[in-house]
Amino acid sequence: xxxxxxxxxxxxxxxxxxxxxxxxxxxxxxxxxxxxxxxxxxxxxxxxxxxxxxxxxxxxxxxxxxxxxxxxxxxxxxxxxxxxxxxxxxxxxxxxxxxxxxxxxxxxxxxxxxxxxxxxxxxxxxxxxxxxxxxxxxxxxxxxxxxxxxxxxxxxxxxxxxxxxxxxxxxxxxxxxxxxxxxxxxxxxxxxxxxxxxxxxxxxxxxxxxxxxxxxxxxxxxxxxxxxxxxxxxxxxxxxxxxxxxxxxxxxxxxxxxxxxxxxxxxxxxxxxxxxxxxxxxxxxxxxxxxxxxxxxxxxxxxxxxxxxxxxxxxxxxxxxxxxxxx
Numbered sequence: 001x002x003x004x005x006x007x008x009x010x011x012x013x014x015x016x017x018x019x020x021x022x023x024x025x026x027x028x029x030x031x032x033x034x035x036x037x038x039x040x041x042x043x044x045x046x047x048x049x050x051x052x053x054x055x056x057x058x059x060x061x062x063x064x065x066x067x068x069x070x071x072x073x074x075x076x077x078x079x080x081x082x083x084x085x086x087x088x089x090x091x092x093x094x095x096x097x098x099x100x101x102x103x104x105x106x107x108x109x110x111x112x113x114x115x116x117x118x119x120x121x122x123x124x125x126x127x128x129x130x131x132x133x134x135x136x137x138x139x140x141x142x143x144x145x146x147x148x149x150x151x152x153x154x155x156x157x158x159x160x161x162x163x164x165x166x167x168x169x170x171x172x173x174x175x176x177x178x179x180x181x182x183x184x185x186x187x188x189x190x191x192x193x194x195x196x197x198x199x200x201x202x203x204x205x206x207x208x209x210x211x212x213x214x215x216x217x218x219x220x221x222x223x224x225x226x227x228x229x230x231x232x233x234x235x236x237x238x239x240x241x242x243x244x245x246x247x248x249x250x251x252x253x254x255x256x257x258x259x260x261x262x263x264x265x266x267x268x269x270x271x272x273x274x275x276x277x278x279x280x281x282x283x284x285x286x287x288x289x290x291x292x293x294x295x296x297x298x299x300x301x302x303x304x305x306x307x308x309x310x311x312x313x314x315x316x317x318x319x320x321x322x323x324x325x326x327x
Contacts, residue, residue, distance in 0.1 A: 021294035024076035036071035047072035101151035164238030165189025229279035253292035
């Protein structure tokens with residue numbers, strides 16, 4: 001344990017509709033929107049089509065059944081507080097694929113990272129090295145919200161074969177000595193601690209995460225000051241969560257690919273991107289209560305929320321929503 005700085009997850013809400021794994025959780029106008037996922041580890045069970053919401057300020061939750069799109073191991077992104085799901089009318093919008101589009105096949109356990117309100121970057125998919133042609137493809141997804149159209153384009157960029165990984169947009173001065181560009185840093189989802197850099201975007205083209213987090217940033221500064229850095233991303237980890245909080249990346253849980261038993265984790269990793277090279281810090285816990293896989297962590301109003309996922313047995317979805325606390 002770190003020298004005197006303790007951390008834990010404190011439950012703030014519990015409801016059966018939150019009990020799901022491999023779902024998405026998107027903050028929109030002060031609420032958390034949970035969509036899809038699975039209730040069981042049985043692959044024969046269909047994914048959920050429901051949307052559950054949680055309002056932390058009023059401690060209120062609600063749910064709806066869309067009935068149209070069943071999804072799990074997917075990703076979701078809010079664009080200018082808009083979604084394919086209209087949060088005001090509680091209906092799905094119909095978007096058309098453009099003729100020039102060249103979509104990827106079999107997307108699952110991939111990442112979809114927002115570059116701007118018009119551009120997203122999709123990396124990886126489920127499958128082994130052989131099925132992924134020994135590398136992971138990268139696609140740009142261009143969206144036109146006013147026309148409700150989209151198109152995919154496969155890029156020349158490649159990463160190592162990955163699924164259940166993380167992809168975060170960061171200033172690429174960490175590797176290239178310049179603050180003019182941003183790149184996608186991709187890690188996890190394979191038996192390696194290697195980090196792949198994908199693409200290059202002018203800083204003015206990207207939209208950085210500006211969610212308020214001054215209190216959390218201060219607490220994370222104290223946390224990383226209490227231990228020595230390991231200078232290496234988490235190894236053999238997939239289906240974890242990753243949240244950007246100021247200059248820090250916070251990675252939690254997941255499953256370890258190198259273990260056949262007791263593979264689900266409850267370790268917290270913090271990456272300090274202010275360092276050159278980036279420094280990683282590991283904060284383990286012996287308490288198995290908050291072991292998670294297929295969960296989500298979401299930053300909202302200077303608090304980091306832990307939502308859903310399978311627990312220690314890898315089969316039972318957790319109905320709690322918790323927040324990261326420091327003792």
